[in-house]
Amino acid sequence: MKVSGDGGHDDRARQLLCEMLRLFYANNWLSGTGGGICGFDAEHRLLVAPTGVHKETLRPGDFFVIDPASGDVLQPADEERLRPSECAGVFCTVIGSRDAGAVMHSHALDAVLAADLGDEWLTVRGFEMLKGIPGVISSDEHRVPIVENTPREAELVHGVEQALADVRFSETHAVLVRDHGAYIWGKDIWETKKHAEVYHWLFEAVRVRRS
Amino acid sequence: MKVSGDGGHDDRARQLLCEMLRLFYANNWLSGTGGGICGFDAEHRLLVAPTGVHKETLRPGDFFVIDPASGDVLQPADEERLRPSECAGVFCTVIGSRDAGAVMHSHALDAVLAADLGDEWLTVRGFEMLKGIPGVISSDEHRVPIVENTPREAELVHGVEQALADVRFSETHAVLVRDHGAYIWGKDIWETKKHAEVYHWLFEAVRVRRS
Amino acid sequence: MKVSGDGGHDDRARQLLCEMLRLFYANNWLSGTGGGICGFDAEHRLLVAPTGVHKETLRPGDFFVIDPASGDVLQPADEERLRPSECAGVFCTVIGSRDAGAVMHSHALDAVLAADLGDEWLTVRGFEMLKGIPGVISSDEHRVPIVENTPREAELVHGVEQALADVRFSETHAVLVRDHGAYIWGKDIWETKKHAEVYHWLFEAVRVRRS
Amino acid sequence: MKVSGDGGHDDRARQLLCEMLRLFYANNWLSGTGGGICGFDAEHRLLVAPTGVHKETLRPGDFFVIDPASGDVLQPADEERLRPSECAGVFCTVIGSRDAGAVMHSHALDAVLAADLGDEWLTVRGFEMLKGIPGVISSDEHRVPIVENTPREAELVHGVEQALADVRFSETHAVLVRDHGAYIWGKDIWETKKHAEVYHWLFEAVRVRRS
Numbered sequence: 102m103k104v105s106g107d108g109g110h111d112d113r114a115r116q117l118l119c120e121m122l123r124l125f126y127a128n129n130w131l132s133g134t135g136g137g138i139c140g141f142d143a144e145h146r147l148l149v150a151p152t153g154v155h156k157e158t159l160r161p162g163d164f165f166v167i168d169p170a171s172g173d174v175l176q177p178a179d180e181e182r183l184r185p186s187e188c189a190g191v192f193c194t195v196i197g198s199r200d201a202g203a204v205m206h207s208h209a210l211d212a213v214l215a216a217d218l219g220d221e222w223l224t225v226r227g228f229e230m231l232k233g234i235p236g237v238i239s240s241d242e243h244r245v246p247i248v249e250n251t252p253r254e255a256e257l258v259h260g261v262e263q264a265l266a267d268v269r270f271s272e273t274h275a276v277l278v279r280d281h282g283a284y285i286w287g288k289d290i291w292e293t294k295k296h297a298e299v300y301h302w303l304f305e306a307v308r309v310r311r312s
Numbered sequence: 313m314k315v316s317g318d319g320g321h322d323d324r325a326r327q328l329l330c331e332m333l334r335l336f337y338a339n340n341w342l343s344g345t346g347g348g349i350c351g352f353d354a355e356h357r358l359l360v361a362p363t364g365v366h367k368e369t370l371r372p373g374d375f376f377v378i379d380p381a382s383g384d385v386l387q388p389a390d391e392e393r394l395r396p397s398e399c400a401g402v403f404c405t406v407i408g409s410r411d412a413g414a415v416m417h418s419h420a421l422d423a424v425l426a427a428d429l430g431d432e433w434l435t436v437r438g439f440e441m442l443k444g445i446p447g448v449i450s451s452d453e454h455r456v457p458i459v460e461n462t463p464r465e466a467e468l469v470h471g472v473e474q475a476l477a478d479v480r481f482s483e484t485h486a487v488l489v490r491d492h493g494a495y496i497w498g499k500d501i502w503e504t505k506k507h508a509e510v511y512h513w514l515f516e517a518v519r520v521r522r523s
Numbered sequence: 524m525k526v527s528g529d530g531g532h533d534d535r536a537r538q539l540l541c542e543m544l545r546l547f548y549a550n551n552w553l554s555g556t557g558g559g560i561c562g563f564d565a566e567h568r569l570l571v572a573p574t575g576v577h578k579e580t581l582r583p584g585d586f587f588v589i590d591p592a593s594g595d596v597l598q599p600a601d602e603e604r605l606r607p608s609e610c611a612g613v614f615c616t617v618i619g620s621r622d623a624g625a626v627m628h629s630h631a632l633d634a635v636l637a638a639d640l641g642d643e644w645l646t647v648r649g650f651e652m653l654k655g656i657p658g659v660i661s662s663d664e665h666r667v668p669i670v671e672n673t674p675r676e677a678e679l680v681h682g683v684e685q686a687l688a689d690v691r692f693s694e695t696h697a698v699l700v701r702d703h704g705a706y707i708w709g710k711d712i713w714e715t716k717k718h719a720e721v722y723h724w725l726f727e728a729v730r731v732r733r734s
Numbered sequence: 735m736k737v738s739g740d741g742g743h744d745d746r747a748r749q750l751l752c753e754m755l756r757l758f759y760a761n762n763w764l765s766g767t768g769g770g771i772c773g774f775d776a777e778h779r780l781l782v783a784p785t786g787v788h789k790e791t792l793r794p795g796d797f798f799v800i801d802p803a804s805g806d807v808l809q810p811a812d813e814e815r816l817r818p819s820e821c822a823g824v825f826c827t828v829i830g831s832r833d834a835g836a837v838m839h840s841h842a843l844d845a846v847l848a849a850d851l852g853d854e855w856l857t858v859r860g861f862e863m864l865k866g867i868p869g870v871i872s873s874d875e876h877r878v879p880i881v882e883n884t885p886r887e888a889e890l891v892h893g894v895e896q897a898l899a900d901v902r903f904s905e906t907h908a909v910l911v912r913d914h915g916a917y918i919w920g921k922d923i924w925e926t927k928k929h930a931e932v933y934h935w936l937f938e939a940v941r942v943r944r945s
Contacts, residue, residue, distance in 0.1 A: 133866040133932035155924065208863065210939050217943065229461055229492035230419065233344040238463060239491065250862055250872060280872065281862035291366065299344035306421050310428065440672055440703035441630060444555040449674060450702065502577065510555035517632050521639065651883055651914035652841065655766040660885060661913065713788065721766035728843050732850065 114142035115161035117290050121205070122150065125297065126157035130207040136282065137186040139167070139196075140203030140290040146175070149192060151183040165189075169196045187254035191261050191284055198265040199274075201286035203293040207301070212283040215304035216247050218311065222270065223247060223277060225303050233299035236272050245300070246270045247277045275300045325353035326372035328501050332416070333361065336508065337368035341418040347493065348397040350378070350407075351414030351501040357386070360403060362394040376400075380407045398465035402472050402495055409476040410485075412497035414504040418512070423494040426515035427458050429522065433481065434458060434488060436514050444510035447483050456511070457481045458488045486511045536564035537583035539712050543627070544572065547719065548579035552629040558704065559608040561589070561618075562625030562712040568597070571614060573605040587611075591618045609676035613683050613706055620687040621696075623708035625715040629723070634705040637726035638669050640733065644692065645669060645699060647725050655721035658694050667722070668692045669699045697722045747775035748794035750923050754838070755783065758930065759790035763840040769915065770819040772800070772829075773836035773923040779808070782825060784816040798822075802829045820887035824894050824917055831898040832907075834919035836926040840934070845916040848937035849880050851944065855903065856880060856910060858936050866932035869905050878933070879903045880910045908933045 118138055125131050125138070136156060139149040148164040150156065162179035165186075172193050174185060186192070188206045195204045215223055222244040225231065229239045237243050246264035251257050257278060264276050274296045275285040285300050287293035329349055336342050336349070347367060350360040359375040361367060373390035376397075383404050385396060397403070399417045406415045426434055433455040436442065440450045448454050457475035462468050468489060475487050485507045486496040496511050498504035540562055547553050547560070558578060561571040570586040572578065584601035587608075594615050596607060608614070610628045617626045637645055644666040647653065651661045659665050668686035673679050679700060686698050696718045697707040707722050709715035751771055758764050758771070769789060772782040781797040783789065795812035798819075805826050807818060819825070821839045828837045848856055855877040858864065862872045870876050879897035884890050890911060897909050907929045908918040918933050920926035 129935075132935045133863065133928050135863065135866065155928070208935075210935060210942070213861065213939065214942060227491050228424065229489070230344065230346065233346065239461065240463065252871065252873065278862070280860050295344050295366070302340075302343045302419075302421060306424065309421065309425060438702050439635065440700070441555065441557065444557065450672060451674065506555050506577070513551075513554045513630075513632060517635065520632065520636060649913050650846070651911070652766060652768065655768065661883060662885065716788070717766050724762075724765045724841075724843060728846065731843070731847060 112142055112161070114140060114290065115148060115164055118148060118150065118164065119159050119161060121290060121294055122156040122159050124294070125205065125207070128209070128301070130205075130209045130297070130301070131156045132208055135208035137188045137192075137206045138203070138293075139186070139189070139192045140293070147192075147196070149189050150186050151178055152186045152188075154183070167193070169193045188284075190255045190258045194258050194261050195265065195276075195284060195286050198262070199286060200288075201293075202289040204284055204286040205293055205297050206282065206284050207297065208282040209301055209304070211301055211304040211308065212277060213280060214308050215245075216277040216279045216281075216283075218307060219245075219247050219277075221247060223304075223307065225307055228303060228306055230299055230302050230306070233295060234272065234274055241272075243272060244270055245273050245275050245277055247279055250279050250281045323353055323372070325351060325501065326359060326375055329359060329361065329375065330370050330372060332501060332505055333367040333370050335505070336416065336418070339420070339512070341416075341420045341508070341512070342367045343419055346419035348399045348403075348417045349414070349504075350397070350400070350403040351504070358403075358407070360400050361397050362389055363397045363399075365394070378404070380404045399495075401466045401469045405469050405472050406476070406487075406495060406497050409473070410497060411499070412504075413500040415495060415497040416504055416508050417493065417495050418508065419493040420512055420515070422512055422515040422519065423488060424491060425519050426456075427488040427490045427492075427494075429518060430456075430458050430488075432458060434515075434518065436518055439514060439517055441510055441513050441517070444506060445483065445485055452483075454483060455481055456484050456486050456488055458490055461490050461492045534564055534583070536562060536712065537570060537586055540570060540572065540586065541581050541583060543712060543716055544578040544581050546716070547627065547629070550631070550723070552627075552631045552719070552723070553578045554630055557630035559610045559614075559628045560625070560715075561608070561611070561614040562715070569614075569618070571611050572608050573600055574608045574610075576605070589615070591615045610706075612677045612680045616680050616683050617687070617698075617706060617708050620684070621708060622710075623715075624711040626706060626708040627715055627719050628704065628706050629719065630704040631723055631726070633723055633726040633730065634699060635702060636730050637667075638699040638701045638703075638705075640729060641667075641669050641699075643669060645726075645729065647729055650725060650728055652721055652724050652728070655717060656694065656696055663694075665694060666692055667695050667697050667699055669701055672701050672703045745775055745794070747773060747923065748781060748797055751781060751783065751797065752792050752794060754923060754927055755789040755792050757927070758838065758840070761842070761934070763838075763842045763930070763934070764789045765841055768841035770821045770825075770839045771836070771926075772819070772822070772825040773926070780825075780829070782822050783819050784811055785819045785821075787816070800826070802826045821917075823888045823891045827891050827894050828898070828909075828917060828919050831895070832919060833921070834926075835922040837917055837919040838926055838930050839915065839917050840930065841915040842934055842937070844934055844937040844941065845910060846913060847941050848878075849910040849912045849914075849916075851940060852878075852880050852910075854880060856937075856940065858940055861936060861939055863932055863935050863939070866928060867905065867907055874905075876905060877903055878906050878908050878910055880912055883912050883914045 137150045146166045147169045149167045166176035192204045225243045248260035285297045287296045348361045357377045358380045360378045377387035403415045436454045459471035496508045498507045559572045568588045569591045571589045588598035614626045647665045670682035707719045709718045770783045779799045780802045782800045799809035825837045858876045881893035918930045920929045
């Protein structure tokens, strides 16, 4: 139900992003104002959630429009007090390297614990759920890169860039960040939701099966 | 509240199947567009959910009508882009062998972990919850067959057929699929919901008690 | 909102019992149509839920009025197909011995696993949560009796009677049933909800702390 | 939507506190009528929840107005049967020592189990989530003081005062109470919600990672 005449604030992509944030929050992936999301609207403008706010309370006007190439803010959120997510740099990196149409950032405990199981990457094998990742079949040995955490979120960009350029991780649609969480993406918002469910299921499965 | 004049799209069975999919999704049994459901409507037509979609978002017009004997599609879903569930073959096999009125397919992690505990079958004993399965009493040693996973869902039919023909598993209302999940059925949609709750409870119980 | 002129079907106690069943179901205490509840209405008539139905779907007219002294059905449920809960015998025993105003029966996995930790009783100590039980302080060693399971629910009455007559268990407001679940009660429906939350918290706490 | 002319019963702070109690209850932090909350309204009057009631059912008129300096009741709840939370003493202590604008008291099992891991304090290190606490960075070694439980809640004041005066705990926004739970605060109700999510995430994380 598009009612805006002021730059698309109430368009379906913004509402869908709000719905996804409520869903992810209910899954304990966005506790304590952490995590975030970005995705393109119908006019192919990149919408990025603000930082430091309770993500399940976001409204369509709370998103920033960002240039994915430069990271510049093209249109601010309606409220002046809001600042764009500190994940914006990693979001733009993923979009640039993988042609993603949406990216979510999770602070799920299962993502942190899964990263504890690997050094440079987490190996996932032996689950039908792997089929939920494009190009992966259930007998594959799937590698999810693990990037070391940095003091500031923006500094993660370098590690994420390296991981995405690494041919060993060509199939992955997620990057784990040690002690921190994960970035997960897809070709659009709905596929990103699907991949978020698939990877969080796998993160828990790998840990519980090994313990 | 039947309002359709176009083949029963809004009839109660279709709405009930949608409700069950939302419930099963909330239980983490259908993560990442996985899993599925089928059941008969009032005219005894077999309704099967589509594949590859977010199951909690399904609407009454999204189901296929399938011939349970041949597996042929008798009536497609309203939207052309939808394809019938890849579970359809197993669904038809269960209906043919066990006279089931509905079957659900779960991707629950507890089903996968329960299958880790057995070779050809999972033994469940010592739980009052066993009474929830027709013909089983709480002192029984109940066997749930475990079928090995296959690259494609349709290829599971052979293993499921063999399990259902095996007299050792005559009481079961579920088949576990290794690394994958479970198929669970009942005489109608509501009994299938009951059995899904009973078996998922038992899958968790068996694992936690042994650990 | 009392609208009935037919014996109080829509009175507040019946609606409250339905609300509690939905809440308990959401807690996974009533999976697979298991478990149950009873409580007195404003006219001090004992309302008992039916057996074998999905408890979260109950409506005010689905309860039986039972004589707590004899166990006789004074007024059936509206629908003829319904039968009173098989817990009715235990419910009446608890009401007779402990002057309870409501009793709930749980099939929670945590209740089953807590009973695994004891022989004749489960000892709970060292939790502030114990204060939630009348007459118990947080430094008490609280004993919850464990009754052995029986093939039929009605046969549990003898074991429950013995446990309730045992002075070692004079403070308890719950009886565990091995491999099966628990009965928990209070002076009215709301206190029974409180005690159900307290005991289920303790059942989980005792198990997790010991493991 | 402020509709009251009788002392602000329906003002936004009271409604927000009710909303937080429902959220915290859904997280299993307030089981069995336990736990509580306090916060300032727009006129800087301290609102404190009542004791011994099902916290998720509270309405705006159910709060007490308390003088945070003396602990005296300035305005009772609407219903005479209500008594102010026994946490009021600790709430006032936290407000006095830390200039908090809201405090919540949790009975979460994860808080109890986290306190099991320490003697005078719980050490939390190696989690990005630590950034959710003001003044703390992810490489910090964060200390959460552990206070021994007392027979009566009011007697906790002394231990909490000592912990808050201890320079080793100058960064903490939470106090653990052994066998009991935690007090968590922030500069206002929303920051208290944020910190509650951050600390409960960390309490679970510390325990699961060590086990």
